[in-house]
Amino acid sequence: MSELVDGDLRGNAREVPLILAIPEPARRPGDTPDFSSLKFSNAGEVRRPEVSDAPETMYDLATGLIRVLDDEGRAVGPWAADIDKDTLLSGLRNMMLTREYDRRMMLDQRQGKTSFYMQCTGEEAISCAFRMALSDGDMNFPTYRQQGLLISSGYPLELMMSQVYSNSHDPLRGRQLPVMYSSKEYGFFSISGNLATQFVQAVGWAMASAIRGSSAIAAGWIGDGATAESDFHSAMVMASTYNAPVILNIVNNQWAISTYQAFALGRSATFAMRGSGFGLPSLRVDGNDFLAVYAASAWAVERARSNQGPTLIEWVTYRAAAHSSSDDPSSYRPKDEALAWPLGDPIDRLKRHLIAVGAWSEKDHDELLVSVQDQISRAQAEAESYGTLRNGPKPSPRDIFEGVYAEMPNHLRLQRQEAGY
Amino acid sequence: MPTMTMIESIRDAHAVAMEADETVVVFGEDVGYFGGVFRCTQGLQKRFGKTRCFDAPINESGIVGAAIGMAAHGLRPCIEIQFADYMYPAYDQIVSEAARIRYRSAGDFTVPLTIRMPVGGGIFGGETHSQSPEALFTHVAGLKTVIPSNPYDAKGLLITSIEDDDPVIFLEPKRLYNGPFDGYHDRPVIPWSKHPLSEVPEGHYKVPLGRAAIRRPGSAVTVLAYGTMVHVALAAARDFNIDAEVIDLRSLVPLDLDTIITSVKKTGRCAVVHEATLTSGFGAELCSLVQKHAFYYLESPIERIAGYDTPYPHAQEWAYFPGPDRIGHALSRVLEG
Numbered sequence: 001m002s003e004l005v006d007g008d009l010r011g012n013a014r015e016v017p018l019i020l021a022i023p024e025p026a027r028r029p030g031d032t033p034d035f036s037s038l039k040f041s042n043a044g045e046v047r048r049p050e051v052s053d054a055p056e057t058m059y060d061l062a063t064g065l066i067r068v069l070d071d072e073g074r075a076v077g078p079w080a081a082d083i084d085k086d087t088l089l090s091g092l093r094n095m096m097l098t099r100e101y102d103r104r105m106m107l108d109q110r111q112g113k114t115s116f117y118m119q120c121t122g123e124e125a126i127s128c129a130f131r132m133a134l135s136d137g138d139m140n141f142p143t144y145r146q147q148g149l150l151i152s153s154g155y156p157l158e159l160m161m162s163q164v165y166s167n168s169h170d171p172l173r174g175r176q177l178p179v180m181y182s183s184k185e186y187g188f189f190s191i192s193g194n195l196a197t198q199f200v201q202a203v204g205w206a207m208a209s210a211i212r213g214s215s216a217i218a219a220g221w222i223g224d225g226a227t228a229e230s231d232f233h234s235a236m237v238m239a240s241t242y243n244a245p246v247i248l249n250i251v252n253n254q255w256a257i258s259t260y261q262a263f264a265l266g267r268s269a270t271f272a273m274r275g276s277g278f279g280l281p282s283l284r285v286d287g288n289d290f291l292a293v294y295a296a297s298a299w300a301v302e303r304a305r306s307n308q309g310p311t312l313i314e315w316v317t318y319r320a321a322a323h324s325s326s327d328d329p330s331s332y333r334p335k336d337e338a339l340a341w342p343l344g345d346p347i348d349r350l351k352r353h354l355i356a357v358g359a360w361s362e363k364d365h366d367e368l369l370v371s372v373q374d375q376i377s378r379a380q381a382e383a384e385s386y387g388t389l390r391n392g393p394k395p396s397p398r399d400i401f402e403g404v405y406a407e408m409p410n411h412l413r414l415q416r417q418e419a420g421y
Numbered sequence: 422m423p424t425m426t427m428i429e430s431i432r433d434a435h436a437v438a439m440e441a442d443e444t445v446v447v448f449g450e451d452v453g454y455f456g457g458v459f460r461c462t463q464g465l466q467k468r469f470g471k472t473r474c475f476d477a478p479i480n481e482s483g484i485v486g487a488a489i490g491m492a493a494h495g496l497r498p499c500i501e502i503q504f505a506d507y508m509y510p511a512y513d514q515i516v517s518e519a520a521r522i523r524y525r526s527a528g529d530f531t532v533p534l535t536i537r538m539p540v541g542g543g544i545f546g547g548e549t550h551s552q553s554p555e556a557l558f559t560h561v562a563g564l565k566t567v568i569p570s571n572p573y574d575a576k577g578l579l580i581t582s583i584e585d586d587d588p589v590i591f592l593e594p595k596r597l598y599n600g601p602f603d604g605y606h607d608r609p610v611i612p613w614s615k616h617p618l619s620e621v622p623e624g625h626y627k628v629p630l631g632r633a634a635i636r637r638p639g640s641a642v643t644v645l646a647y648g649t650m651v652h653v654a655l656a657a658a659r660d661f662n663i664d665a666e667v668i669d670l671r672s673l674v675p676l677d678l679d680t681i682i683t684s685v686k687k688t689g690r691c692a693v694v695h696e697a698t699l700t701s702g703f704g705a706e707l708c709s710l711v712q713k714h715a716f717y718y719l720e721s722p723i724e725r726i727a728g729y730d731t732p733y734p735h736a737q738e739w740a741y742f743p744g745p746d747r748i749g750h751a752l753s754r755v756l757e758g
């Protein structure tokens with residue numbers, strides 16, 4: 001116990017001094033990675049309740065781990081749905097596009113074409129499979145690590161890149177930090193830099209859908225670290241109170257910049273268990289298993305769409321890359337920790353499944369990779385022709401003053417005149 | 422004397438304060454093992470132990486609220502909000518609680534708390550890594566608001582803030598962390614080691630709150646600035662050949678009114694510079710004070726050079742930033758007026 005408060009400790013000297021707990025991850029730089037403290041179910045082990053089952057009969061789902069793909073790449077257990085080959089192949093393509101997109105944008109950031117970038121390496125299955133279980137018209141309230149939602153919805157890659165470059169074709173007109181996309185048309189709410197704010201907004205969107213008698217549902221997204229924010233809890237209480245048609249997604253990638261998950265998790269065994277106190281069915285799912293993500297997403301979508309209410313989902317994954325282009329994880333976690341992650345790589349696992357069921361081959365895969373890289377290169381060349389942050393055409397400085405209000409008030413007009421734009 | 426960057430001197434101030442007083446505790450997001458995203462607390466956990474410097478969950482109201490509770494127990498927390506742009510969830514704890522507990526409890530409880538946060542733009546951080554919310558603090562009774570412009574002041578002011586018995590908002594201009602940025606974004610970064618105020622004494626020293634510093638004596642116009650804008654104003658005076666008296670306020674509340682008014686009475690002209698948005702910015706307060714206390718000495722209207730009343734843009738950062746050019750032209754207007 002700390003020397004600190006000894007000075008003013010009052011009371012009985014025989015009382016036990018109190019101890020402050022400071023969480024510490026199992027391994028630090030230089031150590032051998034070790035994930036043995038994480039408890040995972042085997043593929044196929046977790047039961048699949050009916051979406052109409054009462055939430056209080058489902059609390060066990062918050063502690064298991066829904067997995068479909070086993071070590072041999074076979075789909076097993078009650079969550080193994082009959083997903084057609086085309087869906088799986090487009091899922092594979094979306095994940096590979098997302099990864100190659102990240103690779104290219106990260107490279108461009110390093111080459112000075114933009115100021116900042118954030119990858120989602122290792123987490124592609126979550127946003128890609130989830131988006132494929134949604135319908136057009138549904139709305140996501142994403143974080144900066146759900147680029148897979150946009151890519152899977154067919155949003156033009158050159159527009160995403162133009163946003164990253166802040167160039168003359170940037171749909172956000174150079175106003176936003178790279179990766180903070182927005183597209184109402186593609187069901188993707190404007191990303192905020194302020195963590196967790198979107199989580200409760202998703203609930204509000206879903207409430208509006210119910211107020212207006214629509215059939216569209218909403219999905220909120222949040223990282224493990226950001227669940228510590230008060231807005232996370234606001235979302236849960238609003239969703240629970242109004243039985244809002246919303247899916248609340250926690251992407252637990254183990255890290256929040258340099259702090260590991262226990263800084264938000266505290267004494268709780270899982271993040272999914274946070275839902276139980278609010279009476280929300282809460283799933284804990286292998287986020288690197290495309291089939292499990294798709295099945296769990298479809299289940300939660302059906303619940304929301306059929307007025308059964310909100311579902312909380314903890315997607316268990318690992319942030320394989322740095323937090324952002326400004327971060328170097330080797331100063332706080334073992335360098336090769338990503339390779340030791342027990343749930344593997346989502347692209348590799350889906351590929352092995354497709355090969356195992358005879359729907360795919362190494363050669364097919366190599367060809368797909370070439371085609372994906374080609375698509376990225378073409379989009380990149382087009383986007384760069386519209387300029388980058390450092391070179392070429394840019395949004396006009398005049399635009400600084402536009403869009404603060406629906407109509408520009410006089411004081412801004414004066415400021416713009418004075419600025420000479 | 423060793424030269425330090427602003428990051429190093431802030432780190433050193435923590436170490437000196439923690440060494441001198443074992444009730445000083447330091448925490449915040451990523452500040453423990455990693456030492457903060459700007460590395461301002463690097464090495465403190467190793468040196469002082471995990472209960473003196475530790476990481477926090479991402480919950481700003483939790484961080485400030487817990488710090489207030491610790492202060493009530495007799496600790497002297499110095500906490501970090503990762504970016505000023507992320508202090509809003511903590512605003513209730515700062516405004517309704519930290520600022521007023523001494524008053525409402527008639528001194529029964531006090532909050533000797535320092536809340537550090539990086540402010541300002543110039544790093545292509547977009548709308549949520551660039552804000553300058555000082556006026557949201559100076560408007561609150563019970564808070565002190567401090568903003569250093571160089572490594573020497575940063576250390577001395579931070580030690581003073583930590584040792585102060587009231588809550589202090591300590592704003593760190595992030596564009597100054599690694600060099601005295603003068604607003605010319607397309608020129609090479611000047612390292613702190615080339616600047617005299619990077620000479621930082623070892624050990625304990627204080628820079629008092631409420632004492633401004635004249636960075637450039639002059640007779641033509643008084644320029645009131647703080648943080649990054651001190652260096653930008655100096656560059657403007659130099660490059661527009663204006664004999665400006667540039668005053669670095671260093672602390673906004675308490676404010677060194679004497680130095681300001683003495684200077685304005687001498688020069689007869691005044692301009693106020695800040696990066697924060699114009700409307701209801703701290704510049705408005707300064708203008709009001711100057712006209713009240715030096716009205717009959719003023720030979721021209723006071724100019725305010727500030728951020729435009731818009732969110733901080735990403736691509737157009739340098740069109741937005743009140744750089745030396747904008748300041749120089751405004752100073753010329755003041756001289757002609």
Ligand SMILES: Cc1ncc(C[n+]2csc(CCOP(=O)(O)OP(=O)(O)O)c2C)c(N)n1
Binds near residue numbers: 193224225256257
């Ligand atoms: C309100 C707020 N506080 C702090 C930050 C700084 N910040 C940005 S990302 C991040 C870590 C988030 O971790 P997590 O929620 O786990 O998401 P991940 O980055 O792992 O996807 C922090 C602390 C912020 N953006 N907003």
Ligand SMILES: [Mg+2]
Binds near residue numbers: 223225252253
């Ligand atoms: Mg995380």
